Amino acid sequence: MTIETSPSRRAARPRFPSGRLPDPHDRSGVGATRGERTDRMGERTDRMRVLVAIPTTNQMYSGIGRAIVELSRRLGRRVEFTFALDDRDPRSLRRVWELAEPMGASMLVGPHRFEPDCVEPSNTRLPEIIEESPWDAIELVGFANAATGRAVLRHIDDRTALCYTPHDQPLWTVPMSPEQRANVAEVHRRVIERADVVLADSEAERRSLQRLSPHRLNGETLPLGCDFESFDAGPLDRPPQLLFVGDLAEIRKRFDRVIDVFSRVLERRPEYRLVVIGNRSAESADLIPEAIRTAVDLRGYVSEPELRRAYASSRSLVLLSDVEAFGLPILESLACGTPVLLGRLDTTESLFDGFPGVHFCPLDDPEGTFEVADLLLGDWRSAVASACADRRRLCAEFDWGRLADRKWRALSAAWARRNASTALGPRGGPPGLDRADAGGRPCR
Known part of the structure; x- marks a missing residue:
């Protein structure tokens, strides 16, 4: 695993010919980025590149962290995850390190800075990280992350899909000033407007988010899950x-x-x-x-x-x-x-x-x-x-492996919608869509 404190040299984002659906893994003409990889049968083996932008003030040992850990682990063969975090909370950094290290994933850690109208710190290097590498998608995590959301909106390009996973709650559940509250609400709405897919924890949350952008049909329900092999059924006889x-x-x-x-x-x-x-x-x-x-x-x-x-x-x-x-x-x-x-x-x-x-x-x-x-x-x-x-x-309903399959399909479809021209070519989307490596095992 690598922990970088600054991104690599900027590479130009490719532009694709009209009339066909571009492949997000085709890095021809992208300067220093890695080239196309194939196995002996000629099948594509490279992965979708996704930047996960999240402040360390999100409690990575909570349900938010569990979802990132479990889904990213199961999607490791399909998606190359990079985590962009600030350096404020060592405990959250350690949690992401424990995920990223066995996956060989990168953590791009930058100094944190608080902005007066935002309740959470921002990663001061996030703009560079976004602009200096051709991401297929950026996933923004957390509803009250106005500074991070604002940086993503300012620097994401028109070929990069945006996935928003807010884990939404009412604003009063997070202590903040009236100015911060107004700013969080506004950035939250703008992110929903730009997002190619909004992943909601429940159907009730999806409906609530849809009301903020009624003309956009970009919401999907993706609940949190469970590792049913680790959380096995206990005995019938239990103490009081x-x-x-x-x-x-x-x-x-x-x-x-x-x-x-x-x-x-x-x-x-x-x-x-x-x-x-x-x-x-x-x-x-x-x-x-x-x-x-x-x-x-x-x-x-x-x-x-x-x-x-x-x-x-x-x-x-x-x-x-x-x-x-x-x-x-x-x-x-x-x-x-x-x-x-x-x-x-x-x-x-x-x-x-x-x-x-x-x-x-x-x-x-x-x-x-x-x-x-x-x-x-x-x-x-x-x-x-x-x-x-x-x-x-x-x-x-809630096996992590099955949910990982659903997230992969949501990311793939979001990328396809973002990059499709008026007439789709024969390739239906990013390679690997039909692979079942993330699927769950039968329940006991």
Whole structure:
């Protein structure tokens, strides 16, 4: 793997003759860029070149990071990924390094700089990185990344496809000034307008984004996924344990609702414990009433194996957020056969309605929420058995390998639309479209 601090010498972007669909891997006449590669059978073996632009202030250990890691790994034979990041957050840089190193991918790390009207830092070298190499596509990640989005819009050329993966949330979920809020909203809208494809975490998010640009039909639903071999179903017999997974410093997670429900659970079932896992959870002891503190286990940020063990040994995950772009713990919990007490939101309902392991709660009705929890815990063995039995259908919707195939098709189609002239030639798009190397294995 290489980590570069400045891009290579600028190479001219080729222009293609009219009347045929150009091949994004054809680098004839592109100066110092690598030439076409073929195997002994004459098949093309080079890959689509995609620049992933993301500030390190995006928590790469969250669902956003997991999606980048899992999809990029599975698309490594089809796509040559390069990651452009600033140098502000060593933890996020380490997370991307752990992905990029085994893939042999490049990380282009530049100094960070904050701009007054933006909430996140910008990579000061991003304009050079964009302009000095002929990218087939740029993927912009994160809805509140106005500085990064603005740089991409200013410097992307007319042959480069733009893929926008916002993981969208309401603006109030990110602390920012009124000026920053207005700027984030405006850049977000402009990126949607320019994007060749907008990848939404849920059907509800896709509909919401479509309303910002009603004349553009560029939205596709690509949810987050799960590695069903790693997140295996846990045993049917489990200790009296509930689980919360999330960043307690985010007010949208509404840990206060979880504590309220758990307090009422203890009144009827004093043997229960609440395990709390997530970033900054250890600093949140003051949120827990003294009377129940001994029944709450604050574990903080844990390793992946420890997280999977916690899912598999719990009788239910409790997630009662005001907002979820996706809610990766919901899916991982269900994959382990663990029922979920879940707030009924447009996003979560569009993703998980119909799965028997999901027990929706009325968020603005504490009594109604407790009734759902009490009913589940009254027959928790049946609830766990139902969740375990539904793994095959869950895998069909959310297996990372199948989602990687869908992302590849979305990127290929976006590139084709961007580069097609009025009459398409015989080549239907970038090579490798029909390869199945990213596909998922049958679920167990």
